[in-house]
Amino acid sequence: MKGLIFNINRYSVHDGPGIRVTFFMKGCPLSCRWCHNPEGISPDPEIADQTERVGEKEFIKKEEAGKLYSAGDLVEILDRERIFMDKSGGGVTFSGGEPLFQADFLAEALSACRNSGYHTAVDTCGYTETSKLLAVMPFTELFLYDIKHIDDNIHYLNTGVSNALILNNFNVLMESGKDIIVRIPVIPGFNDDQSSLDQLRSFLISKKRNNLKRIDLLPYHKTGISKYRKFRRENKMDEVEQPGKERMLELKDYFSGTGIKIKIGG
Numbered sequence: 001m002k003g004l005i006f007n008i009n010r011y012s013v014h015d016g017p018g019i020r021v022t023f024f025m026k027g028c029p030l031s032c033r034w035c036h037n038p039e040g041i042s043p044d045p046e047i048a049d050q051t052e053r054v055g056e057k058e059f060i061k062k063e064e065a066g067k068l069y070s071a072g073d074l075v076e077i078l079d080r081e082r083i084f085m086d087k088s089g090g091g092v093t094f095s096g097g098e099p100l101f102q103a104d105f106l107a108e109a110l111s112a113c114r115n116s117g118y119h120t121a122v123d124t125c126g127y128t129e130t131s132k133l134l135a136v137m138p139f140t141e142l143f144l145y146d147i148k149h150i151d152d153n154i155h156y157l158n159t160g161v162s163n164a165l166i167l168n169n170f171n172v173l174m175e176s177g178k179d180i181i182v183r184i185p186v187i188p189g190f191n192d193d194q195s196s197l198d199q200l201r202s203f204l205i206s207k208k209r210n211n212l213k214r215i216d217l218l219p220y221h222k223t224g225i226s227k228y229r230k231f232r233r234e235n236k237m238d239e240v241e242q243p244g245k246e247r248m249l250e251l252k253d254y255f256s257g258t259g260i261k262i263k264i265g266g
């Protein structure tokens with residue numbers, strides 16, 4: 001079996017503990033307005049044209065998003081970086097897109113990584129059949145779980161899907177006792193108003209257990225904007241500014257009221 005991967009980050013320090021290799025898998029059932037990996041949404045390989053200028057001349061460079069790898073290929077990539085992961089307490093993270101969109105391959109890849117002794121994490125939006133989540137659970141040591149909004153209508157309007165399945169799967173994970181880090185993308189105009197924040201905070205307080213290790217507040221950033229041009233997608237966030245450092249510190253303070261450890265960034 002092979003899986004479609006659109007990016008590999010070999011020295012990630014934002015996707016779980018230590019230095020990690022992050023595999024970004026193609027396909028996502030959501031279409032968040034702020035997505036900074038828009039090339040990960042389609043489940044198919046894509047090719048983008050990128051214009052590069054050298055002196056007076058312009059060249060068109062092809063950029064490919066989506067290559068097939070077997071679980072063995074991924075372990076080989078990890079083996080080359082093993083020393084960094086071992087020394088830092090790191091491991092491998094599967095992200096996307098939504099890694100559970102390719103659930104069968106994900107289970108096979110996670111199992112192969114565990115068998116080779118790597119710490120495994122899955123970064124998920126939670127929108128997947130519960131059976132798929134259960135299938136990868138035995139091979140996953142840490143879930144990075146996105147919770148974007150508690151109001152179902154606002155969630156639907158901004159991501160294209162209801163949050164009912166996401167919140168239900170979150171309950172399933174919490175009950176499993178697996179380690180979880182909740183990730184909240186802080187998106188101005190979507191979830192940074194007081195009512196949205198209150199709902200998020202109350203929800204997290206109501207779910208608090210020992211396996212909920214941390215809440216990461218991920219400030220919206222504009223680094224993905226050039227990809228919208230490159231992959232010919234409409235950017236709906238032109239007018240939106242990134243939250244400043246002071247605002248993020250305010251939010252950190254606010255969410256500290258949950259009694260759960262809070263981090264700005266991943």
Ligand code: SF4
Nearest residue numbers: 028030032035097125
């Ligand atoms: S869930 Fe993540 S990958 Fe999917 S569209 Fe939203 S931001 Fe992008």
